[in-house]
Amino acid sequence: MGRWRCPHGDTRGVAVAVSDMAVFQQAAMSKPKNEIRPPVGEKAKMIRSPVSPASFYGWKLAVLLFFAMAISMAVPIYGLGLLNMHMADELGFNRATLGTAFAVFMLMTGLPGPIAAKLIEKYGIRWTLVIGEGLFLAGAIAMATIVASPFLLIVCAGLVIGSASAFGGAIPIQALVTRWFSRRRSLAMGIVLAGGSVAGMVFPPLLDHIVTGHGWRAGWWVIAALVGTLMVATIAFVRERPEDIGQTVDGEAAVVEGPAYPEPAQGSRVYQTDDEWTSRDVVRSATFWLLLACSTGVSAVYTIFHAQAMLQIRDLGFSTSTASYLISMSVGAGFVTHAVVSLLGDSVDPKKMWAAALLLQGLGIGMFAAGGVMIWLIYPAIICIGMGTSGAIISLIMTFSNWYGGNAAPFVFGFGSAFSAACGALAPIAAGYSYDVTGSSAPVFYGISMACMLGAIVLTLTKPPRLGGVEGGKTMVSKHVHQPLGEGS
Template identity: 30%
Template sequence: MAFRPLVGRRRATETRDVIRNRRLHPAWTVAAVAFVALVGAAGFRATPSVLLHPLHAEFRWPLATISAAVSVNLLLYGLTAPFAAALMDRFGIRRVVAGALALVALGSGLTVFMTASWQLVLCWGVLVGLGTGSMALAFVATVTGRWFVRRRGLVTGVLTAGGATGQLVFLPLVAVLVRDHGWRAAALVVAGAALAVVPLAWWLLREHPADLGLPAYGAAEVVAPEPPAGGAAARAVGALAAAARTRPFWLLAGGFAICGATTNGLVGTHFVPAAHDHGMPETTAAGLLALVGLFDIAGTVASGWLTDRVDSRLLLGAYYALRGASLLVLPGLFAETTQPSMLVFVVFYGLDWVATVPPTVALCREYFGASGAVVFGWVFAAHQVGAAIAATGAGLVRDSLGDYALAWYAAGALSIAAAGLSLLLRRRRDYPTTETSFQNATRSRTISASGFGSG
């Protein structure tokens, strides 16, 4: 999305005077509401790992079947993101976020009536997948891209922590609800949490700082968004077509696919069942995963701070390599009780859980300019494809071999490979394709996809 100056130097000076008289830039209010909305939608992300065994016990569905529903959710969660980013450009953040929260509530609430596995796929997979995907990390990239110039990396880290940590902090509550009141009570609480955020998002979310006559935080001039060319779907596809012609896109997407496989897909879905296999109570395992979420807050915020100061390529390489090392030692740490070595893993892995997001968002913005949020949506789709494959694959490994050890070792090796992909990225100035030419290519493909011309 390109921007053009609204006014000249006089208006910019007047605007800076207005900002100086304000105690708080509205960007911080928008960021705070976005944080709450992400946490509100995160409840369901905590649900699958705790509900795997209760659903298996009640319905006698194989773990691979239940994991397949999780995979559909993860896949749609990712594939929806680029279209949601384009829809936010077309129809506004507020409408898309409110609709997404309603879908999460509907999908989670309807699970209490299901009697067949296809209904689990419909509720968990399709409805919740579409809802959470519309509030995925492309939403974070859209908010930070519109409202922040200064502190952009830091805010990206904080918002990412809100979404990722919210799901992990929900885990102890969900686990206790399942233990004391059954899995249906947990599903209804998650639905209520998502619905509770809708009025707040509708009331306080704003679209652009220009709507208030202000520049983005850290910017000098007020700028207004140009109307997006073509429809939302056409713009998303156009951005993908242009990005897919570049080497950085595939390196970022490949690394992020491995990121998804080693977080949401494997650890987020199967850590609790794997710990339970070794005799650990599910509530204890859920508490450990929640502790990962607490350290994730520090790790992701610190990663955002570092992204403003350190080469993002080096950060990604370090994050993936350290994650791989931790996953390779995890199979030997499971026990009936929580050992000090497991606590060390929880702290270490928690700091690295989604620390990869701020540098990946920054690199998408560096390589793809104003289309960075939409392109990041496609990179995030690769993240969720990896997560979906890992969720189902780990379930198959468990059903076939009786334990998860092979899945942990494979994830560790893949993480180290992702570090190599990240270090193959070159600085933006080394590429002959400029940001302007990328934007022109995106616009051309968008017009072609819309049927208004040829690209």
């Protein structure tokens, strides 16, 4: 039996037991008939009152997930880029080694995606997060103590910490936000994913200060302390579903054990599928593979920039501290873009925003490569890469979610993460070897720039997929009337 959701304010502050239709109507007299309708053919068992935003646990959880996203995803990325550069100077590692280690890390952030989905299904989101955080803690301690060879660097930074980000990062975090939020999902997801941007602005200068005074291994001890704190908080405060603590999705009022009512859209005109896509349907969808192909440009820019940017900027004569601040500036530009895309995501087609972001990425990485000839191009390149990468990531997530729905989401994000990570991981390896052989990584950067431009064109021409030969979706339009399933508008 489904659940019927009352509009805001119908029974605020009380839980009313309803034994027959007359009592239900009396409880609903304060609202017009076309705004509250009793369940068809069934008696509602209980009306659960809404909770205030301050009391809704989902927002408290979003704050924790903000820090989880910052520590589990952003900290290792920026930590590897900065700390490995200092480590290479001390231990004599070449750029191919650093590029390979970072490529393995990025590969492992996506490759175990299907395994992460299985762990969520079997053990729940909280313990999947704890597994990832435990791996991260072990990897950080190993980096601080025993890593002194290219092999150990690739194993600890690449395999262990990369896997930690898969199990303790985006996949379980996005699933948890989806369980707790519906109407406000775009806002909540934007807040949580912003943790990576904020960490990217704050962490590089802070870490550089620590390394300057105490060495690169001290930086890994700081990271280990952050991860340990996060693990304790995850065990103590993460809750799987709102029903576990007597709340509902979004903290709104609901009638328990009544028939299902559709979720009304809130002013959105963005395409969303109505069909129940399965993993087999998704694999057979040509559109899915086109979207994956476009996502490789996003991951290639992301990986090559974070693996090589510090080194490239320093090669141009900038100090390490200046390079750290330039990276922070890029992340700051991305943070602004992230906020804009999150706010517009329910009213502007995310596919169009993704295409625009790919154009920015292509332009930015091309100018970054040309910075060796015209050094002033580094500044607009940094801004374009930050804006394009951040905008592409969040609009990519929303496009896949809207076009293939919640039923197929674990497969879509698990397989999609593995695919794009595998393709994107080749970029820093190619750039590292190009530099070691020719003295320049520019050819690889220009190639990625062209791939991004092509991806933007493909996205512009791509239409939402069909399931079974019928248009598989709808355009969401704002409604103000709650109606049971099966009734007309």
